[in-house]
Amino acid sequence: MATDGQTRLVLWDIDHTLIESRGVGREIYERVFPEVTGQRLRELATVHGRTELDIIHNTLRLHDLEPTEQAVNQLAAALADGYRAALNELTTRGRVLPGARQALDTLASEAGIHQSVLTGNTTEIARIKVEAFELDRYLDLSIGAYGDDHRERPELAGIARKRAAHRLGNTIPAAHVVLIGDTPSDVDAALTAGTQIIAVATGKYTVDDLRTAGATTVFECLTDIPHLRRAITG
Numbered sequence: 001m002a003t004d005g006q007t008r009l010v011l012w013d014i015d016h017t018l019i020e021s022r023g024v025g026r027e028i029y030e031r032v033f034p035e036v037t038g039q040r041l042r043e044l045a046t047v048h049g050r051t052e053l054d055i056i057h058n059t060l061r062l063h064d065l066e067p068t069e070q071a072v073n074q075l076a077a078a079l080a081d082g083y084r085a086a087l088n089e090l091t092t093r094g095r096v097l098p099g100a101r102q103a104l105d106t107l108a109s110e111a112g113i114h115q116s117v118l119t120g121n122t123t124e125i126a127r128i129k130v131e132a133f134e135l136d137r138y139l140d141l142s143i144g145a146y147g148d149d150h151r152e153r154p155e156l157a158g159i160a161r162k163r164a165a166h167r168l169g170n171t172i173p174a175a176h177v178v179l180i181g182d183t184p185s186d187v188d189a190a191l192t193a194g195t196q197i198i199a200v201a202t203g204k205y206t207v208d209d210l211r212t213a214g215a216t217t218v219f220e221c222l223t224d225i226p227h228l229r230r231a232i233t234g
Contacts, residue, residue, distance in 0.1 A: 009164050009172045010107060010232060011118035011144065011157070011195075013181035014126055016048075016203030018104075019133055021094040028082035029059075036075045039063050048204060049185025051120040051156075052076060052147035076148060080124040087132055096133050097202050099222030104138035106225050110233060114164065116144035118156050118179055118189070123148055143167050153185050157193035178232050184213035198231055 012018055015025075026044060033041040037060070045058035056075050057067040065071065083090065107113050116139055119126050123146040130136045143164040145156035157177060165171045177195040179186055182203035190197035191214050199215035200222060201207045210218045217231050 006112065006176050007168070007170070007172055008113045008232060009143070009160065009177045010113060010115045011160055011177065011179050012104075012115065012139070013179070013183075013186055014117055014119045014121055014129055016182045017097070017180060017186075017200055018100045018135060019094055019096050019129060021090055021129075024086055024090050024093055027089075028079060028086055032075070032078040032082045033059075036071075036078050037063065037065055039065075047120075049120065049153065049181075049183030050147075051151055051153055052079070052122045052125070053151040054147075055120070057151065076122050080122065080128070083125050083128045087128070090129070091132050094133070096135065097222065099225065099228075101135065102225055103222045103228055104135060106229055107232065108138045110229075113232070114140060114143065114168065116140050116142075116160060116164070118145050118153075118160055118181070118186075120147040120153065122146055140167070154189040154192035157189060157195050182210075184209065187213040187215045198228070 029044055030041045043062045045055050045062060047055055053072065056072050060067040060071060104115065107115055117126055121129065126146055127141060130139060143160060145160035149159050150156060161172060161177060174194040178198060179190040179195055180198045180200065182200050183205055187197050187199055187210060197215050199210035199218045201210060201218065201220050207218050207220060219228065222228060
């Protein structure tokens with residue numbers, strides 16, 4: 001139980017926080033982009049910390065294509081199909097990051113803590129990824145927020161809180177929501193939404209990068225489970 005007796009909502013980023021796919025995502029873009037647009041993928045927009053809607057929108061612009069709602073939706077659907085087709089590649093080449101499964105398992109046993117995701121992935125791709133590595137058993141995906149909910153990441157925390165309130169029957173204050181992620185965008189989303197942030201330097205950004213972005217609680221990785229637990233429950 002949290003030491004103050006309050007309910008906590010813990011929202012995990014997926015890529016480079018819980019898992020890494022080791023290039024599979026880029027290859028799926030390269031496979032499906034020509035099918036949808038008729039062009040080969042020359043350049044992929046910046047992905048770190050971005051929502052899928054934003055990545056798709058900007059990638060289409062980089063190819064002088066209009067990011068209409070239809071075009072964005074078609075590419076998002078094709079990407080989900082691509083992940084389903086590449087499931088074996090994802091599980092063979094990808095991995096759960098050190099400490100991630102143990103952290104999820106430890107928090108799952110804590111009364112008053114509800115775990116879900118706040119991710120740039122679309123709802124379907126997020127589900128595919130966490131199920132592929134059998135992390136879904138720890139997460140209530142119905143109260144998460146996803147990269148097809150809103151283009152701007154800071155908006156996702158409010159979406160997750162609303163879903164949690166509807167499902168749990170009570171509103172969790174923003175101060176009792178904890179975002180865990182690996183990018184300055186995760187930090188910015190938490191600070192903008194008024195939630196707590198635990199940053200982990202398991203992606204391309206260093207501890208110093210994440211502190212400069214405004215995170216006061218930063219871990220090198222997720223292997224120090226007792227310290228992580230205290231940071232969330234205390």
